[in-house]
Amino acid sequence: MxxxxxxxxxxxxxxxxxxxxxxxxxxxxxxxxxxxxxxxxxxxxxxxxxxxxxxxxxxxxxxxxxxxxxxxxxxxxxxxxxxxxxxxxxxxxxxxxxxxxxxxxxxxxxxxxxxxxxxxxxxxxxxxxxxxxxxxxxxxxxFDTAVNTAVRAIDKIRDTADAHDRLFIVEVMGRDAGYIALHSGIATGAEHILIPETKTNVEEIIAGLTEKEKRRKLVNLIVVAEGDDTGGGDEVGKMVKERLPNADVRVCILGHIQRGGSxxxxxxxxxxxxxxxxxxxxxxxxxxxxxxxxxxxxxxxxxxxAVKAKERFNKEWLRIVKILAS
Amino acid sequence: MxxxxxxxxxxxxxxxxxxxxxxxxxxxxxxxxxxxxxxxxxxxxxxxxxxxxxxxxxxxxxxxxxxxxxxxxxxxxxxxxxxxxxxxxxxxxxxxxxxxxxxxxxxxxxxxxxxxxxxxxxxxxxxxxxxxxxxxxxxxxxFDTAVNTAVRAIDKIRDTADAHDRLFIVEVMGRDAGYIALHSGIATGAEHILIPETKTNVEEIIAGLTEKEKRRKLVNLIVVAEGDDTGGGDEVGKMVKERLPNADVRVCILGHIQRGGSxxxxxxxxxxxxxxxxxxxxxxxxxxxxxxxxxxxxxxxxxxxAVKAKERFNKEWLRIVKILAS
Amino acid sequence: MxxxxxxxxxxxxxxxxxxxxxxxxxxxxxxxxxxxxxxxxxxxxxxxxxxxxxxxxxxxxxxxxxxxxxxxxxxxxxxxxxxxxxxxxxxxxxxxxxxxxxxxxxxxxxxxxxxxxxxxxxxxxxxxxxxxxxxxxxxxxxFDTAVNTAVRAIDKIRDTADAHDRLFIVEVMGRDAGYIALHSGIATGAEHILIPETKTNVEEIIAGLTEKEKRRKLVNLIVVAEGDDTGGGDEVGKMVKERLPNADVRVCILGHIQRGGSxxxxxxxxxxxxxxxxxxxxxxxxxxxxxxxxxxxxxxxxxxxAVKAKERFNKEWLRIVKILAS
Amino acid sequence: MxxxxxxxxxxxxxxxxxxxxxxxxxxxxxxxxxxxxxxxxxxxxxxxxxxxxxxxxxxxxxxxxxxxxxxxxxxxxxxxxxxxxxxxxxxxxxxxxxxxxxxxxxxxxxxxxxxxxxxxxxxxxxxxxxxxxxxxxxxxxxFDTAVNTAVRAIDKIRDTADAHDRLFIVEVMGRDAGYIALHSGIATGAEHILIPETKTNVEEIIAGLTEKEKRRKLVNLIVVAEGDDTGGGDEVGKMVKERLPNADVRVCILGHIQRGGSxxxxxxxxxxxxxxxxxxxxxxxxxxxxxxxxxxxxxxxxxxxAVKAKERFNKEWLRIVKILAS
Missing domain, CATH: 3.40.50.450 (Rossmann fold)
Known part of the structure; x- marks a missing residue:
């Protein structure tokens, strides 16, 4: 050649x-x-x-x-x-x-x-x-830039979530992969991280929120990949509002800001x-x-x-999410 | 006393x-x-x-x-x-x-x-x-923090808008007032800024987009206050897609990131x-x-x-928007 | 014409x-x-x-x-x-x-x-x-960009100052004018702000530091304009180290980062x-x-x-510095 | 146990x-x-x-x-x-x-x-x-935060370096290790990166600068680890000024901002x-x-x-620096 x-x-x-x-x-x-x-x-x-x-x-x-x-x-x-x-x-x-x-x-x-x-x-x-x-x-x-942009944005959202004791559901990019959700969710202390790679159990999330409300752990953050099987942030928001009608819930779709920036x-x-x-x-x-x-x-x-990789999912990380957000 | x-x-x-x-x-x-x-x-x-x-x-x-x-x-x-x-x-x-x-x-x-x-x-x-x-x-x-957060976010969106020659419609906060939209729109070179204080003329926007497409000025940015009489970013997006079915249009709602941050x-x-x-x-x-x-x-x-002020609107600024975005 | x-x-x-x-x-x-x-x-x-x-x-x-x-x-x-x-x-x-x-x-x-x-x-x-x-x-x-760059930099320095209970002396730009020092100093809670417009009283600063050490207020921040009559950050650092040999003192010259950036x-x-x-x-x-x-x-x-203005100095602001940093 | x-x-x-x-x-x-x-x-x-x-x-x-x-x-x-x-x-x-x-x-x-x-x-x-x-x-x-802080700071310095066609010598942290210098230098397109792990050849740098001046490649950036054998940024600045008295040279010591920040x-x-x-x-x-x-x-x-590692140095990276900065 x-x-x-x-x-x-x-x-x-x-x-x-x-x-x-x-x-x-x-x-x-x-x-x-x-x-x-x-x-x-x-x-x-x-x-x-x-x-x-x-x-x-x-x-x-x-x-x-x-x-x-x-x-x-x-x-x-x-x-x-x-x-x-x-x-x-x-x-x-x-x-x-x-x-x-x-x-x-x-x-x-x-x-x-x-x-x-x-x-x-x-x-x-x-x-x-x-x-x-x-x-x-x-x-x-x-990826590293996108996930840091997501983290900075969620940090800002946490400021206002904390001021109001609100539940925020933040949708990040990731149609087939939950990496941005997983990394940004751990890095911002999210209670729940919803990704396409795992089946989302809504009942478990509702139970978790209910239990936390009892303990008056008030700031709650759920990070959702756009490709999660629930259908994304807006869908999760609807489900939570239906099940917990008294909760003060907001949905943020971070969107295209994740693609740009230095x-x-x-x-x-x-x-x-x-x-x-x-x-x-x-x-x-x-x-x-x-x-x-x-x-x-x-x-x-x-x-x-060189195709999309459905990576063998690191179970340990999901375990860390649960323990650290408690 | x-x-x-x-x-x-x-x-x-x-x-x-x-x-x-x-x-x-x-x-x-x-x-x-x-x-x-x-x-x-x-x-x-x-x-x-x-x-x-x-x-x-x-x-x-x-x-x-x-x-x-x-x-x-x-x-x-x-x-x-x-x-x-x-x-x-x-x-x-x-x-x-x-x-x-x-x-x-x-x-x-x-x-x-x-x-x-x-x-x-x-x-x-x-x-x-x-x-x-x-x-x-x-x-x-x-206000100054919120408007700078909006500007940084729109800067990022411009990066990807520019890479794709896309039209982006960005909704910023402001239920009754267009200040965030006006300031962030001028600062990011938006072609159109839609605010509650003025009646939005959709025909004029469509005409402007059409004319610009002819000149192949490809990056286009519309900043919309959430309280604009059109109904906000999603509504503007629908109108534009209806009238310009071939345009590559995306809507971003900046949302609560504007409330937080240092x-x-x-x-x-x-x-x-x-x-x-x-x-x-x-x-x-x-x-x-x-x-x-x-x-x-x-x-x-x-x-x-100490009430909300419907400020006498500075017409000069809207004039500057038109001239500088051309 | x-x-x-x-x-x-x-x-x-x-x-x-x-x-x-x-x-x-x-x-x-x-x-x-x-x-x-x-x-x-x-x-x-x-x-x-x-x-x-x-x-x-x-x-x-x-x-x-x-x-x-x-x-x-x-x-x-x-x-x-x-x-x-x-x-x-x-x-x-x-x-x-x-x-x-x-x-x-x-x-x-x-x-x-x-x-x-x-x-x-x-x-x-x-x-x-x-x-x-x-x-x-x-x-x-x-100016607004430069002073925000200075503020972000000093915020970072405060993190490490706080971790170590150190005194930091930060020099910002301003050969003839103390605006960057004054604004960034107030915005970061500096105890002392040294500017060309006023005669710097080193004895007073030393006395203040000594008194604060007694109260174990440990983080201390002094912001100095490069054109201050003391000669700038390095000079102030020398004076303080001479008079307070046990203090853990660091000098940072922010320099040209203040000129650039979006x-x-x-x-x-x-x-x-x-x-x-x-x-x-x-x-x-x-x-x-x-x-x-x-x-x-x-x-x-x-x-x-259109010459450099030696502005009538707003004494109120220096008063605010003293009260708020206490 | x-x-x-x-x-x-x-x-x-x-x-x-x-x-x-x-x-x-x-x-x-x-x-x-x-x-x-x-x-x-x-x-x-x-x-x-x-x-x-x-x-x-x-x-x-x-x-x-x-x-x-x-x-x-x-x-x-x-x-x-x-x-x-x-x-x-x-x-x-x-x-x-x-x-x-x-x-x-x-x-x-x-x-x-x-x-x-x-x-x-x-x-x-x-x-x-x-x-x-x-x-x-x-x-x-x-490390990742520190090196990104250095990169953002050098980006700002490049703005002003570019406006003035100046040579900037930027000292970053690293008393024994050149990682911050190497990573931030590559990421900002530095022409020369001076690190403790390699013997610095000043003659080669002077020759490079002279040659580039002839080609009117005007913006030049040298990143120096504080622990480099030249003695750091100020020393390199002195050497360059001595050898190239007509060059417009500035030295920036980034200092403690690299330790703080989110x-x-x-x-x-x-x-x-x-x-x-x-x-x-x-x-x-x-x-x-x-x-x-x-x-x-x-x-x-x-x-x-668990001691300081004098890592086997990745020669490839230094080769990339040379080729990409040309």
Whole structure:
């Protein structure tokens, strides 16, 4: 396998804080190795629509600390069709691009895999998603920032919950995975944490709230992942109000604030490291792998296997939640 | 009128960041003048239920930077009845309390006014509300913090809006007043700011969005006060989606995060100053006034007049919004 | 006097957070009035070196929330000479620029005044300085952000001061003015605030510390303006250690973190408003005034008078410091 | 080995953010197991001076988010003597305390080890230090918060560095270890990172700066650990000014702000987990181990070995610094 001479980098799927740090690392490592580096705008849409521009070292100056992605991201239906991918390939060839780095989630990697099976362009994936639920890596870019944003927001909510002796139900992001809920819930002392990975027992929650009210432990906080089987924060709010009509209950949906903001140190670090190694992979002739970090070491997973991971759930943590919130 | 010798301080109504700084100032200024100072818990409820404790200088150590209120706040139906206020008065007399400082909003001041008409205990009000809409003062404790919290949250939302070229509709607090919406909207470059003080013209907004889409100005941000005549963020979202079915529209309700958090410098300063002057007022024999700040000077308004102010709206600002967001 | 048709905008002197919001307002208001707007880089140096570029609405997109200044700032010796100013004028004429907006402090305004006396180009000043000490305005762009940065930093220092029962001496910015020290000191509950406007009495401080040690009030915080007559934080630290050799004393110099960071809501608002009005001034044929805000209204001061203000000092505040920190 | 029935918890050495979360976890886990839990104030000093109080669930309510340590910390010379430790032991026995949890660094663990060799009280260590340089654990409580505080501060400094095209030399904490410098330097795009673990080559730095000045890469940032062999930030500043007299160089010493502040999500999580497991250890009859986390699993290290780790330095990271900052 030959080393590439011109590479493209794109961000795809939902944006996550730290993607800019990864772009910067890909661009500068590429330049370091004498490659030409192209920025592909709006994910695969930019490949199909030839929205592709050369990048230099200055293109990525002063972006390591910024949220969002300077390359933007978008969904692209055309790329899901063979015709669309053909156009995309022709555009890449036009620019001479012979290697790709895709920063995104499992959906983006599936697209890369299909594309790479059809056309001989090596694709390296970098896991960028706030949800953390990727196989083959302990970290995904954006999770640490998102969970800290959630924690800071819940801290503020606790101030007012405490002032009023209210029950707050806070919904955080996580359609398939409860990581943001679990981490932010433990870190803010939530009494209950409702996640998609476990069956939620509403009766138990109601019983817990009733018992606590008796003890006049008044501030109560329930953190719910949006993908919990109850249906999310609003649904949990309805159930609680129905069963405990005298309780002073409020629901907060944290929403999109969790996607933005300046990335944390950790997200910048792993993004820098993964970006660097993605280019190293291309230089070593690797193709169609995702760059992950497992036990602090780089780990390379075939893109085929880079899917959402339903992780074996750490029961110990749920036990800690119960004991510490009491 | 005699000077008081024992005073009580309470927080009432919705909590707002900076209330603790005001409590601290009342307690320490009271002690400075040789008064005994009592903390009344959970607003008027604490008066009715005799939830009243003496405070010393240490009671308020290390609280100036904390959100919420260490005295807690609550609604109190009993205090709305003559019987309830009689009990409250008896409790105050039991402790010898002959002066009150009430930190809260217009509803809390109405209660104080009625109480003070019935019983000879001077009441001084300190305006603590994130909504800012009080007559007789340029500042209310908590507004500056709340509006900065909103700005930081919208900044994060802009990151992801920008990455996706999406339209975001963000609802901020403000049931009767558009201050949080107006200030946070200008500060984040919102294209449209919808407030209760003006009639919202949905056609104009749709026209604006359509025109901007043509110019491919892609990031769009609409900030809506919860009390806007459209009905708030969710309603605006529905209207826009109906009229522009192809637009990628998201709604965020910022909610209770705006009530909490460590207060800004300004909120700590005005809270400290107002707390100090509230006690000065009591020492000077003033009664039933609200302590305000107008044009950087202390201003004393009879509690009767300390109502929500429908401010003469500054048209210039709306003009600036239009010009700067273009 | 004729209305200008092409205007230039520059930032000069020390940078301050919110300058970008002011640039944005000048550019967009200028475009709104059909003017051509040029960005002049690195202050007067850009005028002398013809580092001048046309700006459009996109040039200032997504900058309202950023610290620093996209136009950069620099000192310029050449502009202090008649020859340098002649070159600067010739460069402006070359571009057809017939109006200037200068965002900066009193030094920058003096330069503008001299230039404007020599050449017929109207100059409007916008006060941008974290020090706040300008005549003719209640607000300067950057002060609110700087003082909040100082407050957040001192809050962190208090955490560790409190854990160790240590005395911390914190130096904040302010060579000629004690505003940052005074505001941040009150907002963090400092026992002593040392500012250039008052003669510092070291004996009194030592006496206060000794007395407090006896009462075992253990956390102590002294906030010092860098321009205090003692010589600043390090000097105060030396004096205290000499006189109280057993005290556990630490000195922190906050330094340049106070100049950067995303501007607060207030700084973005006043910058937007001042930028808008600066262009309005040019359109109305005003020349050589500074745009200020006094008692919430726009105020126009001849640039000649836009000097550092030794403000009549508010004694009440120093009294509040003493009472509240006890 | 018997299970303890009454345990004491203390914080010792330099404070670090997250210690309160660890205290909370120890207390609540202890109560969960039916133990009595005592808080020992000011580290070993509280053992010697019998500054020991029983704690209940409420004692640790609402502290998970706070910086510093509610138990305070101090140095204690008496505990370094056999006589002092005898008094300490007698005090513990007086309260019936038969198990200890020590939250601190290597110095604190040495004390525990000696004490535990002399008296039969099992001691469990929890690594709390912002410096991260402990053997037997991937995480120490406080590091993640400290490094994020450093990153946020340097971000602000970059704003002003960028506005002025200045060289900033920023000193961060780390007397023996370069972790804070390395992580914060990579995360902020520093050109050079100077750490105790490597010999600093000043000539190389000067050469790099000179070369970059030629390319007009103007913003430059050097991050220096306080324990670097150059002597720290001020020393590096002097050297650079001497060799590059025309450069506009500023030095910032971040100092104690790095020790305080509300802990990050990660620090709260590991503190909660370690606190829980420290009590589990006591219940299982373990004694004289430090609770660590290695590769996401709990790891128990004899206190004897819980020393500062001169980690085998990850050369790859220094290589990444060079490539990414170019």
């Amino acid at each position: 030959n080393k590439p001479t011109k590479i493209g980098v794109l961000t795809s799927g939902g944006d996550s804080p730290g993607m800019n740090a990864a772009i910067r690392a890909v661009v500068r490592t590429g330049l370091h190795y004498g490659l030409e580096v192209f920025g592909i705008h709006r994910g695969y849409a930019g490949m199909v629509e030839d929205d592709i521009e050369p990048m230099n070292s200055r293109s990525v100056a002063n972006i390591i600390q910024r949220g969002g992605t300077i390359l933007k991201t978008a969904r692209c239906k055309e790329f899901m069709t063979p015709e669309g991918r053909k156009i995309a390939y022709d555009n890449l060839r036009k620019h001479g691009i012979d290697g790709l780095v895709i920063i995104g989630g499992d959906g983006s990697f599936r697209g890369a895999q299909i594309f790479s099976n059809e056309y001989d362009i090596p694709c390296i994936g970098i896991p960028g998603t706030i949800d953390k639920d990727m196989a083959g890596t302990d970290f995904t870019i954006g 990335p944390t140190c950790l997200d910048r670090l792993i993004a820098s490291r993964m970006g660097y190694h993605a280019v190293e992979c291309l230089m070593e002739g690797k193709h169609n792998v995702m760059v992950g970090i497992v036990n602090n070491r780089m780990h390379y997973l075939p893109l085929d296997n | 005699n000077k008081p010798t024992k005073i009580g301080v309470l927080t009432s109504g919705g909590d707002s960041p900076g209330m603790n700084a005001a409590i601290r100032a009342v307690v320490r200024t009271g002690l400075h003048y040789g008064l005994e100072v009592f903390g009344i818990h959970r607003g008027y409820a604490g008066m009715v239920e005799d939830d009243i404790e003496p405070m010393n200088s240490r009671s308020v150590a290390n609280i100036i930077q904390r959100g919420g209120t260490i005295l807690k706040t609550a609604r109190c139906k009993e205090f709305m009845t003559p019987e309830g206020r009689k009990i409250a008065y008896d409790n105050l007399r039991k402790h010898g309390i002959d002066g009150l400082v009430i930190i809260g909003g217009d509803g809390s001041f109405r209660g104080a006014q009625i109480f003070s008409n019935e019983y000879d205990i001077p009441c001084i009000g300190i305006p603590g509300t994130i909504d800012k809409d009080m007559a007789g003062t340029d500042f209310t404790i908590g 207060p800004t410098c300004l909120d700590r300063l005005i809270a400290s100053r107002m707390g100090y002057h509230a006690v000065e007022c009591l020492m000077e024999g003033k009664h039933n006034v609200m302590v305000g700040i107008v044009n950087n000077r202390m201003h004393y308004l009879p509690l009767d007049n | 004729n209305k200008p048709t092409k205007i230039g905008v520059l930032t000069s002197g020390g940078d301050s957070p919110g300058m970008n919001a002011a640039i944005r307002a000048v550019v967009r208001t200028g475009l709104h009035y059909g003017l051509e707007v040029f960005g002049i880089h690195r202050g007067y140096a850009g005028m002398v070196e013809d580092d001048i570029e046309p700006m459009n609405s996109r040039s200032v997109a997504n900058i309202i929330q950023r610290g620093g200044t996209i136009l950069k700032t620099a000192r310029c010796k050449e502009f202090m000479t008649p020859e340098g100013r002649k070159i600067a004028y010739d460069n402006l004429r070359k571009h057809g620029i017939d109006g200037l907006v200068i965002i900066g402090g009193d030094g920058s305004f003096r330069g503008a005044q001299i230039f404007s006396n020599e050449y017929d180009i109207p100059c409007i000043g916008i006060p941008g300085t974290i020090d706040k000490d300008m005549a003719g305005t209640d607000f300067t762009i950057g 501007p607060t809501c207030l700084d973005r608002l006043i910058a937007s408003r001042m930028g808008y009005h600066a262009v309005e001034c040019l359109m109305e044929g005003k020349h050589n005034v500074m745009v200020g805000i006094v008692n919430n209204r726009m105020h126009y001061l001849p640039l000649d008078n | 018997n299970k303890p029935t009454k345990i004491g918890v203390l914080t010792s050495g330099g404070d670090s953010p997250g210690m309160n979360a660890a205290i909370r976890a120890v207390v609540r886990t202890g109560l969960h197991y039916g133990l009595e839990v005592f808080g020992i104030h000011r580290g070993y000093a509280g053992m010697v001076e019998d500054d020991i109080e029983p704690m209940n669930s409420r004692s640790v309510a609402n502290i998970i988010q706070r910086g510093g340590t509610i138990l305070k910390t101090a140095r204690c010379k008496e505990f370094m003597t056999p006589e002092g430790r005898k008094i300490a032991y007698d005090n513990l026995r007086k309260h019936g305390i038969d198990g200890l949890v020590i939250i601190g660094g290597d110095g604190s663990f040495r004390g525990a080890q000696i004490f535990s060799n002399e008296y039969d009280i099992p001691c469990i260590g929890i690594p709390g230090t912002i410096d991260k340089d402990m053997a037997g654990t991937d995480f120490t409580i406080g 802990p990050t999500c990660l620090d709260r999580l590991i503190a909660s987990r370690m606190g829980y497991h420290a009590v589990e250890c006591l219940m299982e009859g373990k004694h004289n181990v430090m609770v660590g986390i290695v590769n996401n699993r709990m790891h128990y290290l004899p206190l004897d070995n």
